[in-house]
Amino acid sequence: MTxxxxxxxxxxxxxxxxxxLRYKDRMGDLSEGFEDVLATPELIFGxxxxxxxxxxxxxxxxxxxxxVQDSSDSIxxxxxxxxxxxxxxxxxxxxxxxxxxxxxxxxxxxxMVVPGFWERWHYSLPGVEPNHVDYNAMQWGSxxxxxxxxxxxxxxxxxxxEDMFGLSEARTNPRAVYAGLIQLGCTExxxxxxxASMENILDLLDAHFGAHDFLLGGLPSLGDFGxxxxxxxxxxxxxxxxFMLRTQHPIVSEWVExxxxxxxxxRTYD
Ligand SMILES: N[C@@H](CCC(=O)N[C@@H](CS)C(=O)NCC(=O)O)C(=O)O
Numbered sequence: 001m002t003x004x005x006x007x008x009x010x011x012x013x014x015x016x017x018x019x020x021l022r023y024k025d026r027m028g029d030l031s032e033g034f035e036d037v038l039a040t041p042e043l044i045f046g047x048x049x050x051x052x053x054x055x056x057x058x059x060x061x062x063x064x065x066x067x068v069q070d071s072s073d074s075i076x077x078x079x080x081x082x083x084x085x086x087x088x089x090x091x092x093x094x095x096x097x098x099x100x101x102x103x104x105x106x107x108x109x110x111x112m113v114v115p116g117f118w119e120r121w122h123y124s125l126p127g128v129e130p131n132h133v134d135y136n137a138m139q140w141g142s143x144x145x146x147x148x149x150x151x152x153x154x155x156x157x158x159x160x161x162e163d164m165f166g167l168s169e170a171r172t173n174p175r176a177v178y179a180g181l182i183q184l185g186c187t188e189x190x191x192x193x194x195x196a197s198m199e200n201i202l203d204l205l206d207a208h209f210g211a212h213d214f215l216l217g218g219l220p221s222l223g224d225f226g227x228x229x230x231x232x233x234x235x236x237x238x239x240x241x242x243f244m245l246r247t248q249h250p251i252v253s254e255w256v257e258x259x260x261x262x263x264x265x266x267r268t269y270d
Contacts, residue, residue: 001081002063003034005074006048010139012116013071014058015232016108020075020087020225022261029084032063040146071229072105075222087222097216104215105226107201114184115198116230118191121177123240124161125170132239137161139237198235202249209255213268220259228259 005021007014021034039048039057049055052067060068060077068074079086089097124133134154141148141157148156161167166175174182181187186194205227208215215223235241236256246253257263 002032003030003078004037004061004063005034006037006039006043006059006061007057008039008143010143010233010237011057012113012229012233013109016071016225016229017058017060017074019228019232019260021078023087023220023225023259024078024082024085026261027085029082030078031082038143038146041144072109075225085219087220087225089216089221097221101216101221101223101226104223108223108226108229108231112198112201112227112230114181114186115194116234117177117184118181118186118194119198119241120234120238121165121170121181122191123238124167126168130240130243133158133161133167135239198230202235202245202252205255206249206251209251213258214255218268224255224259228256231256232260 003021005014005017007018009015018036021030021036024030025033037043039059044055044057048057048059051061052059052069054069056069058069058071058074060074062068062077066077068077075087079088088101091098120136122128123131124136125131126133137157137160138150138154139157140160141153141155144160145153145156165177166173170178212218214220215227231245231252235245236253245256254263254266258266258268
């Protein structure tokens, strides 16, 4: 069975499933590998939405024509078929590790999403310093105007921010992502408390990953891939928070690269 994963590099939940599939593949658990495909607008509207009724990413297509949308369901689907390196420990042998792994995934999926989204969009607002709006526009343009020149991808991202998210009037008339943050309880009154919660989690992870390669020891588990959602595309890759993560939390930053399997010196040493 082969898998095709439709993703954006900028996407929270894409990073979670991509890092998981890369790990399973690296460990020889996917007999025929997987293909990571940029979900361009043409693919979203021409293939994904007709197939599943959803334009959200990530979406996974199997070689026998099955589709899965939702990062947790995608991991469950692959875990049920590939058993060499399970990422959820055995419930009979290690029930507390199973619970810990699911709880950390829940924390990452449902709580850290708020400060994760806040840093991306706050540091894109006009007048906020430091500011990564051009970096952010580039990453969006690279997904939504893929194939255009660099300047045109950047311009396309900036245009999307204005047309879809109303960036220039986000403080007075919040729309789209800015309205979403308020609906999630992240306002000018609470945003620092949300970020303090993220910092608290990063401090705890610094202490933990200072002594262990992954959450449960020497091998990654579901909780690691859950945490990869907020900590890769948002906190590690976004320019403002990425500088903070690398300079203030280098141990967590190294875990990001270890979990992504793309840094030879951040590898696992048992
Ligand atoms: N519960 C879903 C959430 C997926 C999700 O929110 N994806 C975002 C990108 S990270 C997205 O596609 N947003 C655009 C949309 O929903 O159309 C999962 O775990 O896969």
